[in-house]
Each structure stands twice: as structure tokens, then as C-alpha cells.
Amino acid sequence: xxxxxxxxxxxxxxxxxxxxxxxxxxxxxxxxxxxxxxxxxxxxxxxxxxxxxxxxxxxxxxxxxxxxxxxxxxxxxxxxxxxxxxxxxxxxxxxxxxxxxxxxxxxxxxxxxxxxxxxxxxxxxxxxxxxxxxxxxxxxxxxxxxxxxxxxxxxxxxxxxxxxxxxxxxxxxxxxxxxxxxxxxxxxxxxxxxxxxxxxxxxxxxxxxxxxxxxxxxxxxxxxxxxxxxxxxxxxxxxxxxxxxxxxxxxxxxxxxxxxxxxxxxxxxxxxx
Amino acid sequence: xxxxxxxxxxxxxxxxxxxxxxxxxxxxxxxxxxxxxxxxxxxxxxxxxxxxxxxxxxxxxxxxxxxxxxxxxxxxxxxxxxxxxxxxxxxxxxxxxxxxxxxxxxxxxxxxxxxxxxxxxxxxxxxxxxxxxxxxxxxxxxxxxxxxxxxxxxxxxxxxxxxxxxxxxxxxxxxxxxxxxxxxxxxxxxxxxxxxxxxxxxxxxxxxxxxxxxxxxxxxxxxxxxxxxxxxxxxxxxxxxxxxxxxxxxxxxxxxxxxxxx
Numbered sequence: 001x002x003x004x005x006x007x008x009x010x011x012x013x014x015x016x017x018x019x020x021x022x023x024x025x026x027x028x029x030x031x032x033x034x035x036x037x038x039x040x041x042x043x044x045x046x047x048x049x050x051x052x053x054x055x056x057x058x059x060x061x062x063x064x065x066x067x068x069x070x071x072x073x074x075x076x077x078x079x080x081x082x083x084x085x086x087x088x089x090x091x092x093x094x095x096x097x098x099x100x101x102x103x104x105x106x107x108x109x110x111x112x113x114x115x116x117x118x119x120x121x122x123x124x125x126x127x128x129x130x131x132x133x134x135x136x137x138x139x140x141x142x143x144x145x146x147x148x149x150x151x152x153x154x155x156x157x158x159x160x161x162x163x164x165x166x167x168x169x170x171x172x173x174x175x176x177x178x179x180x181x182x183x184x185x186x187x188x189x190x191x192x193x194x195x196x197x198x199x200x201x202x203x204x205x206x207x208x209x210x211x212x213x214x215x216x217x218x219x220x221x222x223x224x225x226x227x228x229x230x231x232x233x234x235x236x237x238x239x240x241x242x243x244x245x246x247x248x249x250x251x252x253x254x255x256x257x258x259x260x261x262x263x264x265x266x267x268x269x270x271x272x273x
Numbered sequence: 274x275x276x277x278x279x280x281x282x283x284x285x286x287x288x289x290x291x292x293x294x295x296x297x298x299x300x301x302x303x304x305x306x307x308x309x310x311x312x313x314x315x316x317x318x319x320x321x322x323x324x325x326x327x328x329x330x331x332x333x334x335x336x337x338x339x340x341x342x343x344x345x346x347x348x349x350x351x352x353x354x355x356x357x358x359x360x361x362x363x364x365x366x367x368x369x370x371x372x373x374x375x376x377x378x379x380x381x382x383x384x385x386x387x388x389x390x391x392x393x394x395x396x397x398x399x400x401x402x403x404x405x406x407x408x409x410x411x412x413x414x415x416x417x418x419x420x421x422x423x424x425x426x427x428x429x430x431x432x433x434x435x436x437x438x439x440x441x442x443x444x445x446x447x448x449x450x451x452x453x454x455x456x457x458x459x460x461x462x463x464x465x466x467x468x469x470x471x472x473x474x475x476x477x478x479x480x481x482x483x484x485x486x487x488x489x490x491x492x493x494x495x496x497x498x499x500x501x502x503x504x505x506x507x508x509x510x511x512x513x514x515x516x517x518x519x520x521x522x523x524x525x526x527x528x529x530x531x532x533x534x535x
Binding site: 016023091235 | 281282284285288289291292293295296298299302310312351352353355356358359360363365371374375377378380381382383384385386388389390391392393394408409411412415419469472473475476479480490493494497505506509512513516517519520521524529532
């Protein structure tokens with residue numbers, strides 16, 4: 001089969017993505033470095049001196065890191081439990097995990113508005129049983145964004161880790177136990193190290209997803225801006241496309257950096273070499 | 274030891290409660306009879322389901338969403354099936370780069386892609402909102418189409434295709450008569466997954482709204498900003514039913530492994 005024929009099959013898709021995705025993205029990046037008087041990084045310098053923007057960037061990074069840590073902390077034991085189940089129970093639990101993952105982010109964020117709002121379910125219960133007197137104000141804070149994001153990305157961590165844990169040979173665990181390791185010891189010394197590559201992939205997905213998420217912070221964050229809602233605000237409400245483009249480039253750079261860094265880390269930490 | 278397993282089971286139960294509880298609560302509040310979202314509802318009624326059909330914009334944006342998802346899906350299949358075939362059937366120079374181009378719509382932050390499209394497609398080429406939505410949604414569906422169909426093709430034994438050719442079918446004929454029927458379920462699964470991805474999309478669509486033109490998720494966001502009644506809860510229930518049906522169909526077609534593989 002001639003090689004030309006293969007490229008011909010790929011051409012329409014590549015052409016489409018080049019015209020409508022790659023060119024617009026590179027043009028957006030390019031405009032941030034060029035002004036009337038040639039190449040400049042002035043826009044970026046102004047940006048990193050601006051405490052308001054740095055505050056938003058820092059909040060977004062903090063929210064993403066906390067979301068990632070909580071998701072791993074909650075997801076890891078659950079994935080272990082699910083992977084140990086028999087095939088039918090496992091399939092059932094996986095479907096319960098996948099369902100929220102496929103459900104619209106608008107629906108999922110909205111459900112948290114009902115729960116953590118001032119007159120929400122949580123406050124009604126807590127004041128009802130007399131645990132608190134004044135309703136908690138969680139909605140429209142970074143905490144609300146974190147809750148929403150953990151809810152959004154936890155299923156991703158669970159199914160990624162279940163996939164990895166299924167590949168651990170049961171003989172390995174039996175061997176470790178017969179050599180005297182306790183169940184907890186097997187978990188900490190055998191299961192966890194073998195899951196490192198999966199944990200790294202899962203963490204990338206959650207961190208990058210949280211860092212770039214729009215719907216959840218837009219609904220649950222209120223006036224609390226994160227980097228994606230800040231980009232939208234500048235692009236649409238304020239019509240400042242220069243600022244919006246700089247924010248876009250910062251988002252791309254952070255995303256690419258995190259993915260490459262984690263990839264290097266995953267290769268180094270992989271116990272299977 | 275028993276204690277620890279029971280502890281783990283309880284922990285798992287609580288995490289699933291966290292994942293599914295909110296969806297259950299939103300479903301229950303959709304049957305509220307009063308004017309304000311409350312949990313538990315004070316009286317039972319279907320009035321907010323009726324309200325969905327009274328708000329004209331919900332119906333209009335629902336139609337737009339369906340149109341954009343279906344048309345985009347069709348184009349994504351036309352572009353994606355040949356690409357998936359080339360990428361999983363042959364080894365050639367530049368394969369990794371081409372693979373990367375086809376997955377990049379997932380890697381690029383959606384909000385960045387949406388903004389870039391607004392600036393350099395909607396405004397620069399002066400495309401209509403509909404056309405722009407169609408292009409944007411095709412872009413985000415492509416990686417899913419290529420991925421699902423590639424994984425379907427990886428289970429296909431290409432020697433069957435070669436046998437068909439040696440029996441006299443042309444290259445193109447063999448593809449349509451032998452390869453395509455064998456990856457039928459993969460294509461259906463790809464359509465459904467891409468459809469959900471497009472139908473739920475906010476990041477791109479949020480930049481592509483015009484007077485009277487928008488998609489359903491964007492209309493829902495706008496509605497929530499202005500009203501806090503159970504209409505959105507009622508729509509959410511309908512969307513969850515669609516999601517559940519699609520999930521079971523994909524599970525039938527591809528198995529659960531599609532979801533757990535990374």
C-alpha cells in the first residue's frame with residue numbers, strides 16, 4: 001500500500017483541526033508577544049506585577065492542588081475496595097462511578113447549589129439538629145469550588161486506579177502475605193507502589209481539569225474568580241482580548257508544564273522500570 | 274482484619290453517597306409543588322416539568338443542542354473514521370505527531386479553545402453562530418470518535434480484510450463490506466460518547482451565543498443566574514435519564530473496559 005494513500009486518509013481531519021484549532025490557538029498566542037513596535041513581553045510583565053491577577057492565579061492553583069489531594073485521598077481506598085469485588089459487584093459499582101462522570105457538569109454543580117446554599121439542605125439539617133445557630137456560608141467561596149471539583153473529578157481518579165489495580169497480579173499479593181506481611185503492609189508496600197503510575201496519570205487529569213474548569217467555578221464560585229472565569233470575563237464582559245489572550249497562554253503553559261513534569265515523574269517512579 | 278474491611282466498606286459507601294447523593298437530591302426537589310427549591314419538597318407535583326415546555330428558550334436551545342451535536346457528530350465521523358483506520362492499521366513517519374494532533378482538543382483547555390474560536394473563527398471569518406457551534410463541537414468530538422473507533426479497530430483481525438481483497442474486492446470495497454460492518458458497534462459507541470461530550474459542553478458554547486441562539490447548557494446557566502426555581506432540577510432529571518440510557522448502551526457495545534482504560 002502506497003504511503004500517499006495513508007496520508008490522504010488523515011488529511012481531511014488534520015486540515016480541519018489545523019484551520020479551526022491550531023491556527024486560532026497559535027494566533028492567540030502570537031498576538032500576546034507582538035505589538036505595533038515589534039516583539040514584547042511587556043504584557044506578561046504587567047500581568048505578573050498585578051496583585052489582583054496574581055491573587056486569582058494563586059487561588060486557582062491552591063484550589064486545584066487541594067482538589068487533587070482530596071480526590072486521591074478519597075479515591076484510592078474506594079478504588080482498592082472496588083477492584084477487590086467480584087465481577088458483578090465490581091461492574092455495578094463502576095457503573096455507579098461512571099454515571100456522575102457522564103452527567104452534565106451544569107447539573108452536578110447545580111445540585112451542590114441546592115445543598116450548600118444559605119437555605120440549602122446542609123444548613124437546614126445542621127440548624128435543624130441544633131449543631132449551628134447561623135447558617136454556614138459555603139456557597140460562593142473557594143471551598144464551594146473545591147467541593148464541586150472533587151465531585152466532578154473523583155470518579156475519574158477511581159476508574160483510573162481501578163484499571164491499574166486490576167492489572168496487579170493477585171499472586172504478588174498472596175506471595176507478600178505468605179512472606180509475613182499484614183494486609184495493611186501489603187497495601188502500603190505492594191499495592192501503593194505499583195499504583196504510582198496510575199496515581200500520576202490520575203493526578204494530572206484532576207489537576208489540569210480543576211485548573212481549567214469553567215462551569216463549576218462559574219456556578220459555585222460567585223464573585224470569587226478563578227483563571228478560567230477571569231478569561232471569560234475579560235473576553236466577553238470587559239471585551240479586553242489582549243488580557244484574555246495572555247490568560248489563555250498562561251493556562252496553556254501551566255497545562256503543558258504539569259503534563260510534561262508528571263510524565264517525567266511517572267517514568268522515574270515506575271517500579272516496573 | 275474483618276474490622277478493617279468493614280471500615281473500608283463504610284468509607285466506600287460514604288464516598289458513593291457523596292457522589293450520588295446530590296444527584297438524588299436534585300431529582301427529589303424537581304417534584305416540588307411550591308415556588309422555591311426546597312428539600313425535602315413540601316408537596317408533590319409535576320408543575321416544574323410542565324414549566325420546561327412553557328419557557329420557549331429551553332425548547333429552542335434544546336433543538337440547537339441536538340442539531341449541533343448530530344451534525345457535528347456526522348462530520349466528526351467522516352473525518353475521524355479514515356483517520357482512526359490509518360492510525361491503527363499502518364505504521365508510518367510522523368504517526369506520533371498526527372496522533373497528538375487528533376487528541377489535542379482534549380488537552381487544550383476548553384475555555385482557551387472557545388476563546389480562540391471566537392476570536393479567529395467567529396469574528397475573523399464572520400461565520401454565523403450556528404456554523405461556529407457546529408465547527409467547535411466537531412473539534413471536541415473528534416478525539417472521542419478517533420479513540421473509540423481505534424480501540425474497536427485494535428480488536429479487528431486485518432487478515433480478514435486482506436482475504437477479502439485477495440478474493441477480488443477492491444481496497445475501498447473491502448473497507449465498506451468487511452471492515453466497517455465489523456466495527457459497527459464501535460462506531461455506535463463513538464457516536465454516543467461524542468454526543469454526550471458535545472451535548473454537555475459549556476466551555477466552547479459559552480463563547481458562541483447570539484440573540485436567541487445558544488445551547489441548552491448555556492441556557493440553563495443563564496436561567497440559574499436569574500431564577501432559583503425547580504425548573505432546572507426537572508431538566509436535570511431528564512438529562513440524567515438520557516445519560517443513563519446512553520451509558521448502558523455504550524456498556525453493552527464496548528464493555529466497561531472502555532471507561533477504565535487510560
